[in-house]
Amino acid sequence: MDPVHPPASSPRKERRILIALCGVTGAGKTTFVAKASGRKDLKIGYDVDPCTQEPQMVEFKLECKKDDNDPSDEREIVLIDTPGFDDDTRSDVEILELIAAWMAKRDMMKEQLLDGLIFLHPITHNRVGGSEWNRTRLLEKILGRHAYKRVIIATTMWDDLSNPEAAEKRVEGRTRAGGVWYEMKSKGAQVLKHKNNAQSAHSIIRNIVYKADKYGKMEPLLHTELKKYKGRVVRTSAGKELRRQLEEAIDQIRKDLDALEENCPKVDEDTSKRANPEYVAWRKEVRELEKRLHLKEQQLKRLNGLTVRIIKRLLSTLFGM
Numbered sequence: 117m118d119p120v121h122p123p124a125s126s127p128r129k130e131r132r133i134l135i136a137l138c139g140v141t142g143a144g145k146t147t148f149v150a151k152a153s154g155r156k157d158l159k160i161g162y163d164v165d166p167c168t169q170e171p172q173m174v175e176f177k178l179e180c181k182k183d184d185n186d187p188s189d190e191r192e193i194v195l196i197d198t199p200g201f202d203d204d205t206r207s208d209v210e211i212l213e214l215i216a217a218w219m220a221k222r223d224m225m226k227e228q229l230l231d232g233l234i235f236l237h238p239i240t241h242n243r244v245g246g247s248e249w250n251r252t253r254l255l256e257k258i259l260g261r262h263a264y265k266r267v268i269i270a271t272t273m274w275d276d277l278s279n280p281e282a283a284e285k286r287v288e289g290r291t292r293a294g295g296v297w298y299e300m301k302s303k304g305a306q307v308l309k310h311k312n313n314a315q316s317a318h319s320i321i322r323n324i325v326y327k328a329d330k331y332g333k334m335e336p337l338l339h340t341e342l343k344k345y346k347g348r349v350v351r352t353s354a355g356k357e358l359r360r361q362l363e364e365a366i367d368q369i370r371k372d373l374d375a376l377e378e379n380c381p382k383v384d385e386d387t388s389k390r391a392n393p394e395y396v397a398w399r400k401e402v403r404e405l406e407k408r409l410h411l412k413e414q415q416l417k418r419l420n421g422l423t424v425r426i427i428k429r430l431l432s433t434l435f436g437m
Contacts, residue, residue: 129189130231130333135324136196138255139236144272148236148310149174149195152317172197178318180325191325196230208254208358209415213422215258216349219339229333232266232324233259236310238273239283244296250361252296257353260337265304266327269297270320272310349422362416369409376402 137145150158153176174195181189198218199211235255241248259267277283290297291307301307306323310316341352349355381394390396 129329132192133231133325134194136230136233138198143236143238145197145236148317149197151314180322207415209419229335231328231333235269236272239271240273240276249296254357257357258336258338261303263334264300266334267305268320268323269305269307270310275312347423350420362412366412369405373405
């Protein structure tokens with residue numbers, strides 16, 4: 117069970133608010149940053165190559181007073197656009213490595229902690245598959261339960277829907293007991309709709325600001341555990357969860373290979389295997405599984421050997437240190 121962490125600093129109005137954005141590639145993280153900041157120069161990848169190769173920071177000022185009659189309450193907002201999990205170009209191990217590297221860098225530079233996190237999810241994803249469960253569990257292990265009340269789950273892509281009512285039911289299904297977001301929501305996370313405009317983005321950000329004023333800053337569980345376990349990523353809750361997912365995937369691939377081996381097509385002695393379409397298709401499937409198995413085993417090996425000491429070697433190339 118996660119320890120209950122008090123706020124890293126006493127709740128007070130911080131002028132500089134750090135907010136991390138996360139979500140799958142294509143969830144609209146960079147678009148959200150562009151809408152919120154008014155920046156026109158941000159690279160946005162529409163399901164092509166992901167633009168975000170490492171956490172990127174965009175700063176802008178935002179008026180955060182709660183009522184028109186209140187005095188001005190302008191804050192300096194820093195949005196941190198992170199790489200997307202489930203990235204076709206990099207494994208989840210590499211993404212976790214990047215996040216741990218970023219945390220190590222901020223710890224080395226004694227920079228301030230996060231004020232909150234916005235988890236963007238495209239509502240066009242209508243089914244909750246195993247990969248979404250795995251990504252959400254991994255995010256929970258990175259954050260820790262103590263951080264959920266500083267989290268906003270922002271659903272995106274509402275403009276792309278022909279049936280908004282069906283999408284509302286998807287949200288209900290994800291937040292009810294047994295749903296993929298239930299754990300986070302039941303511990304204080306908010307679920308809000310992002311309407312793909314500046315006003316909506318600012319409203320979501322202000323909610324994070326008000327949470328920061330109430331609860332203080334957050335220290336992700338991964339950050340705490342990296343220090344506790346002397347940089348051994350695999351000993352952290354996030355590392356253990358990712359190892360479980362990899363071991364489960366490896367076990368399933370091996371079972372699939374065994375099943376294929378048992379169903380190898382019979383080929384007459386007088387017939388070349390290459391001339392038998394059924395055998396050729398079978399052999400292709402075996403090779404694909406063997407390739408996936410090797411890849412997962414290499415990822416597990418990399419995770420098991422990953423330490424902050426190794427991560428810090430990346431900082432000179434990743435962050436110019």
